[in-house]
Amino acid sequence: MAFPKPIKDIPRDRVHAVVKTMLMDKDVANVNCREATDGTYTVTPRPRKPAST
Amino acid sequence: MGRIALVPVLLAACATPSGQLEHVAKDWCLTIRASQVLPVYPPSEDVEPGDVFLVDTSLADQARVYEEKGFLPLDQLVTRLRGLPYDAFYRDGYFENPFGNVPHERPSAGTSPSAPKVAFPAYSFQVDRSQGLKLALPLSGVPVGLGLLGSSQARGSVTIRDASTYAIDGETLARKLYAWWNADEDVRDTFGAIARDTGRPVYLRAVTRVFLARGVTVSLVSLDSAGAGVDAGVPPQVELQKLAMEQPDLAPKAAAAYRDALATIGGPPGGSVRLVQASTRAVTLDEDFERPLVLGYLGFDVRIFPDGTISAPVPSFATVAGGSTALENVKAMSFGEDSNTALLERFLEDPANYEKLTAWLAETGRDINPSDLLHGAAYSRERADAVAHFGLR
Numbered sequence: 001m002a003f004p005k006p007i008k009d010i011p012r013d014r015v016h017a018v019v020k021t022m023l024m025d026k027d028v029a030n031v032n033c034r035e036a037t038d039g040t041y042t043v044t045p046r047p048r049k050p051a052s053t
Numbered sequence: 054m055g056r057i058a059l060v061p062v063l064l065a066a067c068a069t070p071s072g073q074l075e076h077v078a079k080d081w082c083l084t085i086r087a088s089q090v091l092p093v094y095p096p097s098e099d100v101e102p103g104d105v106f107l108v109d110t111s112l113a114d115q116a117r118v119y120e121e122k123g124f125l126p127l128d129q130l131v132t133r134l135r136g137l138p139y140d141a142f143y144r145d146g147y148f149e150n151p152f153g154n155v156p157h158e159r160p161s162a163g164t165s166p167s168a169p170k171v172a173f174p175a176y177s178f179q180v181d182r183s184q185g186l187k188l189a190l191p192l193s194g195v196p197v198g199l200g201l202l203g204s205s206q207a208r209g210s211v212t213i214r215d216a217s218t219y220a221i222d223g224e225t226l227a228r229k230l231y232a233w234w235n236a237d238e239d240v241r242d243t244f245g246a247i248a249r250d251t252g253r254p255v256y257l258r259a260v261t262r263v264f265l266a267r268g269v270t271v272s273l274v275s276l277d278s279a280g281a282g283v284d285a286g287v288p289p290q291v292e293l294q295k296l297a298m299e300q301p302d303l304a305p306k307a308a309a310a311y312r313d314a315l316a317t318i319g320g321p322p323g324g325s326v327r328l329v330q331a332s333t334r335a336v337t338l339d340e341d342f343e344r345p346l347v348l349g350y351l352g353f354d355v356r357i358f359p360d361g362t363i364s365a366p367v368p369s370f371a372t373v374a375g376g377s378t379a380l381e382n383v384k385a386m387s388f389g390e391d392s393n394t395a396l397l398e399r400f401l402e403d404p405a406n407y408e409k410l411t412a413w414l415a416e417t418g419r420d421i422n423p424s425d426l427l428h429g430a431a432y433s434r435e436r437a438d439a440v441a442h443f444g445l446r
Contacts, residue, residue, distance in 0.1 A: 004425060007387075008385040018388070021424040024423065
């Protein structure tokens with residue numbers, strides 16, 4: 001399955017829904033949220049580090 | 054009479070199991086890949102910097118295909134970006150050079166290549182007739198050498214000779230690629246539609262550097278405790294150099310016997326095999342390609358998005374080396390929801406349904422993450438399909 005893409009132009013009141021869905025993917029460790037000048041947000045998922053052997 | 058006796062020897066050398074034949078491409082490509090070069094298989098003359106291929110395997114599939122086959126298929130040549138400024142690229146970086154604008158003078162068989170030289174390491178392999186080649190190579194010199202040795206076990210090495218490379222810098226090529234992409238609306242529409250309709254990631258792979266070779270040297274050393282050669286027609290098992298010193302009158306006959314054997318075996322199509330050295334237990338052959346062949350390349354990929362835009366370049370080798378997700382991260386998708394998003398969000402409140410949705414996406418060939426499905430502006434059709442499939446309301 002594809003890794004989640006970053007999503008831009010998210011209205012403030014919908015950021016939590018996007019973050020919640022992204023974090024349901026077990027390969028996503030955390031997400032970064034960045035506010036743009038127009039008040040929308042870009043949410044970027046970060047992958048888990050591979051387990052060290 | 055002598056030529057007939059050689060036939061079983063050659064058949065034995067060529068009678069590899071079917072599984073062995075399947076490994077030819079992989080073995081050769083892994084050999085080339087070991088030099089940090091993406092292999093071109095089969096080696097071909099007509100691959101140049103500026104070539105752009107359409108590749109429709111997803112990132113995960115690319116890694117899998119690379120593991121299975123050892124190379125990335127170059128499926129469809131989309132365009133050849135022309136007018137690459139080789140003169141500017143090589144102005145300060147390579148001696149006196151005859152590089153002008155394309156077409157530059159390609160290396161040819163009769164002349165010394167003007168392209169910069171490159172050296173590949175020698176690759177060793179072992180052959181046992183009862184098991185087949187442990188390293189299968191698409192080179193005529195290997196079975197030819199085995200036939201001459203008349204040996205059941207041998208150790209060998211392959212040296213890529215007279216290799217050269219030329220390239221254009223990635224930035225220049227990326228600019229050319231974007232200019233080509235942005236100049237033609239039909240191109241964007243066509244490939245955007247392919248990206249939408251296939252439901253799988255689609256990439257353009259641009260070649261920035263190619264590696265050519267004009268021939269290979271194959272050396273084989275027999276591992277048999279006692280060499281063969283009792284059959285009539287097998288070349289005399291004597292060391293030519295020693296013979297030439299001690300019995301000069303016999304040396305021409307021995308050399309002629311080897312030449313006859315080579316003539317019987319024949320050379321590869323489009324090339325030739327030449328005996329360089331022979332002794333009782335070893336033989337060395339030069340295999341020349343009629344024209345220099347491209348053995349490998351370097352390049353970058355750009356992903357085509359369903360809306361007809363393309364991503365930033367990502368090196369092809371980085372893509373296959375570690376399952377990089379860089380391509381997935383290079384461009385953020387636009388947020389876009391509809392009434393089906395709310396239905397799917399309620400559906401996913403049960404964690405078990407997340408697995409169901411993931412499975413459905415995979416079953417229907419959609420390389421889409423549920424997060425993208427719910428919140429991506431480009432996936433309204435897929436959301437409607439999912440809502441219909443799961444009967445949400």
